[in-house]
Amino acid sequence: MSYRIGFIGAGKMVNHIVKGLLKSPEMKDDIIVTGRNQQKLDKFNEGKGIEVSTDYSLLSECDIIVNGVSSDQTLHVFNKVRAYTREDAIHISIAAGVSIDEMETILPQHKIVRNMPNIAVSVQEGVMVMAANAHISDEDKETLDEIFNRIAAVAWVEEPLMKYAPSLTGSSPTYTFLMIEAMADKAVSAGFPRQQAYMLAAQAVVGAGKLVLETESHPAVLKDQITTSGGSTIQGVMELENNGFRKSVIQAMEAINNANKK
Numbered sequence: 606m607s608y609r610i611g612f613i614g615a616g617k618m619v620n621h622i623v624k625g626l627l628k629s630p631e632m633k634d635d636i637i638v639t640g641r642n643q644q645k646l647d648k649f650n651e652g653k654g655i656e657v658s659t660d661y662s663l664l665s666e667c668d669i670i671v672n673g674v675s676s677d678q679t680l681h682v683f684n685k686v687r688a689y690t691r692e693d694a695i696h697i698s699i700a701a702g703v704s705i706d707e708m709e710t711i712l713p714q715h716k717i718v719r720n721m722p723n724i725a726v727s728v729q730e731g732v733m734v735m736a737a738n739a740h741i742s743d744e745d746k747e748t749l750d751e752i753f754n755r756i757a758a759v760a761w762v763e764e765p766l767m768k769y770a771p772s773l774t775g776s777s778p779t780y781t782f783l784m785i786e787a788m789a790d791k792a793v794s795a796g797f798p799r800q801q802a803y804m805l806a807a808q809a810v811v812g813a814g815k816l817v818l819e820t821e822s823h824p825a826v827l828k829d830q831i832t833t834s835g836g837s838t839i840q841g842v843m844e845l846e847n848n849g850f851r852k853s854v855i856q857a858m859e860a861i862n863n864a865n866k867k
């Protein structure tokens with residue numbers, strides 16, 4: 606079964622979600638992206654060939670409506686588009702820090718989902734944490750799983766956990782990008798060509814993640830597979846511990862959690 610999906614906002618995160626969904630070619634006719642600026646919509650649509658429009662009334666044709674506008678504008682935009690959305694449409698908001706309670710003040714009888722994705726959805730390797738309001742049925746969840754499993758590993762949680770989701774999902778690729786960049790810089794200083802260094806560092810990260818997922822081993826067990834007794838790796842691990850590597854990641858997540866009020 607196909608569902609018409611309408612996006613509000615043609616920003617960076619919506620771009621990643623739409624790119625990921627378009628890897629399933631049959632979805633092309635099911636997607637419409639609405640926004641306030643036709644020029645930006647046209648730019649967004651380069652290489653995609655989907656329907657884009659500044660006419661929010663087209664959202665009335667949509668079964669699923671994804672809000673992708675800036676968090677501080679989300680409630681304002683909900684107010685603006687409310688008149689154009691169907692009573693039975695599923696509203697999904699990816700806005701960090703905007704609670705279901707707040708959205709329900711504008712859409713009290715509607716189906717509402719909070720979703721915290723990350724940008725890896727564009728390469729179909731994303732993660733999405735979702736929380737639903739009371740109007741969302743098990744069948745609705747199955748529908749959303751079916752759509753979003755194309756681009757992400759999906760986990761449903763209770764709403765109070767959504768405040769802590771960005772540090773684990775939406776924001777988290779940044780930690781890895783910083784690490785990949787640092788690894789590549791060090792390799793370049795040793796003489797590796799720049800692109801080769803990025804490729805090797807990135808694949809090392811992909812492989813490590815895949816090992817955790819596929820073996821379901823504790824990360825420490827996998828670490829122990831690499832740290833040969835008296836070898837060089839454990840010297841690096843000691844240095845990471847001396848420099849508070851894990852503490853630093855935990856504190857970064859704490860800072861992100863604190864910045865997201867809800």
Ligand SMILES: NC(=O)C1=CN([C@@H]2O[C@H](COP(=O)(O)OP(=O)(O)OC[C@H]3O[C@@H](n4cnc5c(N)ncnc54)[C@H](OP(=O)(O)O)[C@@H]3O)[C@@H](O)[C@H]2O)C=CC1
Pocket residue numbers: 614615616617618619640641642645673674675676677678681682699700701721722723724775776
């Ligand atoms: N970037 C990421 O990795 C992630 C982002 N998010 C969430 O996604 C949302 C967007 O973030 P991001 O894509 O990074 O930001 P962008 O700045 O790239 O996109 C914001 C979008 O919101 C639109 N917008 C802002 N105000 C209004 C308004 N009043 N009416 C209509 N459209 C409006 C902008 O339109 P215009 O261009 O015309 O100004 C733009 O398309 C945020 O709520 C964020 O929390 C969630 C997970 C990850």
Ligand SMILES: O=C(O)[C@@H]1CCC=N1
Pocket residue numbers: 701771775776
């Ligand atoms: O930086 C932000 O607030 C958004 C939410 C998660 C990723 N980007």
